[in-house]
Amino acid sequence: MELTAKKIILGLLLVSDGQPLTVRSLIDACALFGIKENNVRVTLTRLSADGLIEAAGRGSYTLGLPVQSLADQVASWQTMEQQLAPWHGGYVAVYTGSLRRSHRKTWQRRERALTMCGLRELDRDLYVRPDNFQGGADFIRSRLQALGMEDEAAVFAASDFDSQRMDAITRLWDARSLNAHYRKDRQRLEKWLARHQALEAEVAAREVYIMGAQAVRSLVFDPWLPAPMIDAEARHTYLETVKRFDETGKALWQRLYQIRIGMPFMSEEQPTTGVLQ
Structure with a gap:
């Protein structure tokens, strides 16, 4: 994983539960990965100019408004399992054919939103996923919009696909690879x-950040498929392991930072393993 000042700064702010982080804490965090102070300060200036972060008092920053909603959705990996509902064989579909294609950043946000919601393209501009969340299409619609997708997208419940498309739907997700990932990464x-x-404290802090970021990212982008499409028990066990790993990372970073600076890195409620964007 290639780590840059931008990735580390946004990664830490993304999981800071809306609380600001000081410039000194961000410099210290980046130093663990060999990133120099001047690089961090230049990156903070650029991120602020782009509106991705904003000043939150003297010498501290928080996420800018354009990415606050994304931060909330990223943080939902810990509770996503609780939003699941029994699956009765139906699907949620999203049609994007009427949306603009020319704006690159808008298209990127749309693709990220669709992927984070577990939707896959069945036909041109038609995306589907199993209807196994509480709230059905309404839940998916609200989450897509919170992730930055245009409100104009058509989101609806779908069923009674023809046999050819039903066969294609079963191949949209690689359940075997997902199940293998749950087991293998949990063991790791x-x-x-x-x-x-x-x-050593610094080695542990670096490793827990990198490994935790990878694990959390896999859950943020998990399609949350229903049984029997997926081994739900293996996913649950993996989720619980990642939660424990995240808590361990929080404690390690708190301890290291208090030794170095004499003050907490984050509040007790904030995780320190996150998604590197």
Whole structure:
């Protein structure tokens, strides 16, 4: 994973629960990854100019308004399982054929929103996913819009696909790879948790950030498929492991920063492993 000042700054602010982080804390965090102070300060200036972050008092920053909604959706990985509902074989569909294609950033936000909601393209401009969230199409519509997708997109419940499209739908998600990932990555995280106390503080902080970011990102972009399409028990076990890993990361970063600076890095409620954008 290539780490830059921009990725680390946005990654930490993205999971800071809306609370500001000081410039000193961000400089110190980036230093763990070999990024120099001047690089961090230049990056902060650029991010502020772009509106991605904003000043929150003297010498501290928080996320800018354009990405606050995204931050809320990213943070929902911990509670997404609670939003699931029994699946009765139906689907939620999204049609994007009437939306603009010329604006690159708008298209990128749209594609990210569709992917984060587990939607896959069945036919040109027609995306589907299993209807297994509480609230059905309304839930997906609200989440897509919160993730930056245009309100004009048609979002609706769908069923009774022809046999050819039903066969195609079953191939839209690689359930075998997902199941393998849940098991393999859980083992990787558990192995690290069993040995991390023997690591030097700075080494442990770096590793927990990188590994945690990768794990959280996989859950943020998980399609949250229903059983029997997916091994729901393996996913649940993986989710619980990632939560424990995140809590361990929070404690490690708090301890390291208090030793260095004599003050907390984040409040008790804030996770320190996040999604590197």
